[in-house]
Amino acid sequence: MKLTGFNREKEIFRLIFDRKQFAGAYIFSGIEGSGKLIFAKNLAKSLFCSQNSFFSVCSCNDCNLIENNSHPDVIVVDTEKNTDSSSGESASSPKDSIGIDTIKELCELAFLSPYRGSYKVFIINDAHKMTLQASNAFLKTLEESPQNTLFLLVTHLPEKLLATIRSRCLIFEFGRLSKGELAEILREKFPDATPEDIEYACDLSSGSVKRAIEYIESATHIRTKNLYFDDINEVLDTIYRVNDKDGLKTLLEQLYINLLEKYREEKNNNYLTISNYLLNMLNMLQSNINLNIAKADLMIKLYGEFSGKS
Numbered sequence: 099m100k101l102t103g104f105n106r107e108k109e110i111f112r113l114i115f116d117r118k119q120f121a122g123a124y125i126f127s128g129i130e131g132s133g134k135l136i137f138a139k140n141l142a143k144s145l146f147c148s149q150n151s152f153f154s155v156c157s158c159n160d161c162n163l164i165e166n167n168s169h170p171d172v173i174v175v176d177t178e179k180n181t182d183s184s185s186g187e188s189a190s191s192p193k194d195s196i197g198i199d200t201i202k203e204l205c206e207l208a209f210l211s212p213y214r215g216s217y218k219v220f221i222i223n224d225a226h227k228m229t230l231q232a233s234n235a236f237l238k239t240l241e242e243s244p245q246n247t248l249f250l251l252v253t254h255l256p257e258k259l260l261a262t263i264r265s266r267c268l269i270f271e272f273g274r275l276s277k278g279e280l281a282e283i284l285r286e287k288f289p290d291a292t293p294e295d296i297e298y299a300c301d302l303s304s305g306s307v308k309r310a311i312e313y314i315e316s317a318t319h320i321r322t323k324n325l326y327f328d329d330i331n332e333v334l335d336t337i338y339r340v341n342d343k344d345g346l347k348t349l350l351e352q353l354y355i356n357l358l359e360k361y362r363e364e365k366n367n368n369y370l371t372i373s374n375y376l377l378n379m380l381n382m383l384q385s386n387i388n389l390n391i392a393k394a395d396l397m398i399k400l401y402g403e404f405s406g407k408s
């Protein structure tokens with residue numbers, strides 16, 4: 099199946115590649131989870147790939163390094179919340195933002211020569227989360243950076259970027275992906291996933307790659323944990339042993355997906371009722387519900403629904 103949604107963008111970049119006429123900066127915008135970040139990383143791979151792959155699967159050294167965010171010439175910047183290796187130095191900026199320290203570091207790197215290839219690529223994910231200070235510093239770099247530097251700003255809120263930044267970037271608007279396009283991305287990213295998981299992830303995620311990937315990851319996780327509703331006592335025991343809200347949340351998310359899988363197999367409407375209940379409980383966990391009350395409620399409800407079936 100072809101990635102038709104991205105074909106227009108790929109064609110444009112094919113021309114740009116052939117002529118080696120890059121604009122210094124691009125904005126990739128579109129709904130959350132539309133695949134903008136994946137596109138940006140694939141673009142970087144196509145620039146560095148030793149096998150000359152162009153938006154296709156490749157496991158050469160450069161492509162692997164980019165996939166793992168460890169390529170010396172492809173720097174991915176994210177909010178501190180999304181970056182595990184955050185130094186925690188920029189106490190002045192909120193966690194869910196891209197602060198001045200991060201951008202200063204980026205600006206310094208932008209003026210160094212490329213290490214492995216002929217370009218340096220900077221991918222700024224959730225670019226609208228740059229603080230005002232960071233935005234101004236970035237703008238300066240944008241104006242002065244060397245020719246072989248490429249900035250890819252990924253954002254679902256481009257209107258929140260400084261107008262002066264926007265005006266220096268070429269904007270690509272990414273649409274919602276079709277089921278076929280999503281399936282192709284998932285098959286590439288999860289070669290071991292079953293066709294059923296992929297199909298179901300596509301149905302559930304209404305065009306969002308992010309949501310589809312989350313589904314596949316939890317489905318795989320559940321399989322390894324093997325926590326099925328066939329043995330209600332095991333489910334209850336697992337709930338009983340959870341001792342913090344985050345743990346319970348993760349568990350309920352797993353159970354939810356598992357339950358939908360059950361529903362798909364058996365078409366039993368009870369599973370839908372319970373899955374709605376689990377969603378409700380997940381919402382309540384976001385607010386102030388007491389952990390033990392939540393656990394008790396869950397155990398009573400699930401026991402009532404499943405005890406007769408095991």
Ligand SMILES: [Zn+2]
Pocket residue numbers: 143146147148149150151156157158159160161162
């Ligand atoms: Zn490659």
